[in-house]
Amino acid sequence: MDFSNNILGTIGNTPLVKLNKVVAEIDALVLAKVETFNPGNSVKDRMAVKMVEDAEADGRLKPGGTIIEGTSGNTGMGLALVAIIKGYKLICVISDKQSKEKMDILRAVGAKVVVCPTNVDPADPRSYYSVSKRLAEETPNSWYVNQYDNLSNTLAHYEQTGPEIWKQTDGKITHFVVGVGTGGTISGVGKYLKEKNPNIKIWGIDTYGSVFKKYHETGIFDENEIYSYITEGIGEDILPKNVDFSLIDGFTKVTDKDAAVYTRKIALEEAIFVGNSAGACIKGLLQLKEHFKPDDVVVVLFHDSGSRYVGKMFNDDWMRERGFLDENVTKAEDVIKDHIDKELIVVRTEELVSHAIERMRKYKISQIPVVDINGFVGSVDETDLFRSYVADKNVAEKPIKEVMGKPFPIVRLGTSIEDVSKLFTKENDAVLVDLGNGNHHIITKYDIIGAIK
Template structure:
């Protein structure tokens, strides 16, 4: 009989799968190392086991102890599997930009999940780096994993992932492409492959808002490069000890939008349901295609499963809200199709300005049309109100007709965006669309900007 003693025995030996449609413009043979076949559905299972085993061996982790780690979700899942089998408790500290699915999955496998804000400095006491360290000092019989600086991370990939790729390609691999977060995968695999063949090129995929690419090229840690981004699992605002820059031949950066779009393309064109970093890796690979020759064998690693991102990259509304959904925006109604069903908020000429302010606050809008029995006769926007208030502190008690501006221009349904844009001026902040049957909707500058792709 063939069976594993427990779920940990199924980690590794993940398949290489040829990519066909999504990389058809690439001259080389492109093979994906699909790490979703690990039981925790990510590459992180490998290093989770290794880090725990090494901590057990040298006494850092004691029987019945509590494992504490800051994670984007996948390492936490790997640690949870080991914790279940080995009898440990687990606390996962995660940033609020990570998908809800990741948090729910961690709770489902017994982890306590602590959520921290994303938009803070690494040294901020609220950051998930700081909270992880603090919990480790406060929790009796605990061990802080620190996957970023724990070199067992890279060692796991040196001992497992690298040899697998070498054996699966029969040593024919010429390029390895992978997203870089903690740096364990790229450094461990890169070290093994370069020992086998120094000519193999190791390419890292970075994201905008991360410091890796510039630091690799210049040696400068530029804090101006650091800002919030959507892509999960790759990029950093620190320099983890696991990132061995000497092993990396170069980086390319991929935008949040491209990462999201290509994540969906992999599912739709290859039938491989993988996560956000895989989309970034494929788009990065396409950006690097000038480096590949027809006889080359390029291996790209897919970190995790698309199931972690069902509410994000695989959700049309989420994609549309961020301008990531590739839909043609050509006519007036295309710009506001997400809220076409909402009623047009208006005020009447005889109402008080305070009523308009209350309505604008309630509906979180900056412009509002003014009507009377004949139709649209004026408009109010925040700049009108601001100027009126500077001139008269009692503006709120005046009738709207005394301070309103000119009515917003009205265009027909089907009007081209090119014809609408010139209607926005310093004195005019919105345009009304006549939808027919007496219905109108408003387009603002924000709507036009939001439609830019």
């Protein structure tokens, strides 16, 4: 009989799959190492087992102990599998930019999940690096994994992933392309492959908001490069010990939008349902296409499953909110079509300024049309109210008609975006759209900006 003693025995030996439509522009054989076939649906299963086993071997992790790690979700899943099989408790510290699916999955497999803010410095006590370390210091019989600096991460890929790729390509691989986060995959695979053939090129995929590319090219850790980004699983605002820059031939950066768009393309064009970093890798491959020749064998690694991004990259509303959907927006109706059924919030001339302020707060809006029995007669926005308050601290108890400005311009559904945009001025922050049924909708500067591709 052919079976594994437990689920950990199914990790590794993931397939190589030829890519076709999504890499049609590339004149080379492109193969995807699809790591979703691991039981935790990501490449991180490999190093999770290795890090735990090495910690057990040298006494850092003792029976009945608690494993603590800062993770973007996938390492946590791998550690959860190991913890279940080996009888450990697990605390995962995760940043709030990670998908809800990742958090739900971690809780479902028994992990305690602690969520930290994304947009803080790594040294900030609220960061998921700092919280992980603090929890490890405070929790008896615990072990802080620290996948970023734990070199068992790299070793797992040197011992497993690299040899698999070499064997599967019959040693014909010429390029390895992979997203870089902790650095374990690119360094472990890169080290093994270059030992087999020093001419193999190792390319890292980075994201805007990360320090890797500039540091590799200049040796400068530029804090100006660090800012919040959406892409998950790649890029860093630190330099993990697992990133061996000497093994990497180059980096290319991919935008959040391109990573999201190409994540969906992989599913639609190759029937491979993979995650956000895979989309970044494919766009990165296309950016590097001049480096590849017809006889080359290019292997790109797909880190994780698309199931962890159903509420994000695979959700039209999420994509649309960020301007990631390439929709043809030419008329006023295109801007409002996704929320055309929402009620227009108005205030009446005889209502108090305090009523307008409360409505702005409740509905999180910045401008409100003013109406009387005859229709639209004015408008108020937060700038008007602020100026009125500076001039008169008692303005909240005055009627709206005493502080209102001119009414917003009104356009038809078919009015072009160009014509709508011309109606926005220093004095005017919104435009009303006549829906043709006696109702109106509002377009703000924010709506116009959101429609820009």
